[in-house]
Amino acid sequence: MFKTIRNFHIFHLKITPKSGFHIGSGDIDISPVATDAQFVRLNTPWGRTVYIPGSSLKGVFRADAEALLKSMEKEACEFTVDTNKDCGGKQEIKNFQKSEEIYPKVCHACKMFGNMKMASVVRFEDFFPFEGDDGDDEKSRKIKEIEEYTFVRNGIKIDRFTGSTVGGALYDFEVLNGGNFYGNVLLKNPEIWQVLMFYKTINNINDGFVKVGGKKSRGLGKLDVEIQSLEIYSTTKNAITFTTFENGRFMNKNVEFNFQNAEKEDDLIGLKIKITNKDEIKSYFDQMLTKLPESW
Template identity: 35%
Template sequence: MHGRLYNELVLEIAISPRTPLIIKSGEKAGIDPARPDMEFVRTTRRNAHGEPEDTLYIPGSSLRGVLRAHAERLLRSLRDDLACQITDQSCIKRKDLKESEISGARAYREACYACRLFGNTAIASRLQIGDLYPHRELEPLTETRYGVAIDRVTGAVAVGPFQMETVTSALFLGRLVLRNFTVGQLGLLGAALLDIADGLVALGHAKSRGLGRVRLNFNWARFRFMQLPPDGNNGIVGIGALASEEIRRRYNLPSPDHHALDGFPQAQHEGLYHTVISREDADIRRWFETLAPLWVEEIEQGGISP
């Protein structure tokens, strides 16, 4: 299925902290007393003058992990088998299937709903998330927070004091790319993104202490579809409505797989694809709110069986 491009969403997001944020680096402070025990993760990039410098960033893998964990939480709220249990075997291994001996179509059919979207060792992910870097004109503000670990038996200090480098003000920009998706899969991704945007799901370390609540804004979105909705209405066209009957049957894709959206712009025909672009956060958010419940409908209508 990944050998063709049926539809695509490219989404640029902006993340800023509501509460102090720390995504820990894997490095240790060592013997340098000027460095905190827990540092925010950094990478080296060239600045506006072309000079290399260290900069804070949010790894795409960190955001992806939070999105998948929350999406799986939503799925299990409906039915346990819709997401692999991390303490058990994967959905493929649990069915005694050898990855090297099954086709891509069967691996997709046998996968749980979470793995169909985020991938596993047998099927590629539909979602790509790049690293998020600070806006070049807004230098991140950091502070050092201090803490101690308390022994719950004695009530005395067990470890500490220790220091954490947290970001209190910043604007991180990055992109998500979703390809060959069903309407339900787009809705599940939207539901997870909206919960992060609303501060219901936190990022990074020390979430139980109130850290990691963020604002998430949608800077722009670009949709591409091979065809327009068959009913002529403007809206999202999933792969189930775009693929051939043979592909739909082999991968057990939903049909019909399209959904009209109020205020969705008229698509522009560009080459092979019909393109829709929006730069309005409020519009993109409203579309995700409309699409968010549709993953439930897709499952209940036979998108995946127990």
């Protein structure tokens, strides 16, 4: 599936917390004054910083895609620690080596996000509070600035019978309540429906239907995801070449789109398109919706 380049879709995203936001580090600090659940942090050349792991985002996007697929009566396996319930643990594909053999045997969620037997079409970066082309001083400054948005919230345990607090059950956790995170998500050789599914989850997050991180039932986890720009690389100069799977093999599907406010230039592999206009980005996905195969 990935031996031949057909197209890349690169989403340049900005993520902004719109409520308290928590992704736990999982670390245990023995200090008696340390917060019980600290926000995940990472050492960088510009300082130690809070960040959003790409793995956390991938989990959110996959879970929403699975729910959407099931609502459309498309197959989505139960990707759990019980490998007998997910596609990667299917006995019938364990001896397969070629993607042409594996792809038709797995569910739509695994076709998009991969499993133990095949790579993901969608590749997430870690998201940081600075942009990649920021200078060293700017990155250091933004790391210090985002710490101003961190604070500690307290939690208690309620006795279900008395309705009062349980003694000794006070705990606290670190929350982020602002700032911006930047990063990219790459879709390599996607089918049309996979690009649309990714875009749909972005909209679901922005609409508040999907939250990110921990303690979501307590009001945390609402984010705004802005597509700052979308870069598309295609091997066809007058169309965008998507992947399709027909008759037991991967094939090209060339699809033409009408772009009004996009930058186009010839590229080594074919065509490069960059879209920064928000209306143009929406128009692209509106057009794509009409290009879906009839089976969808």
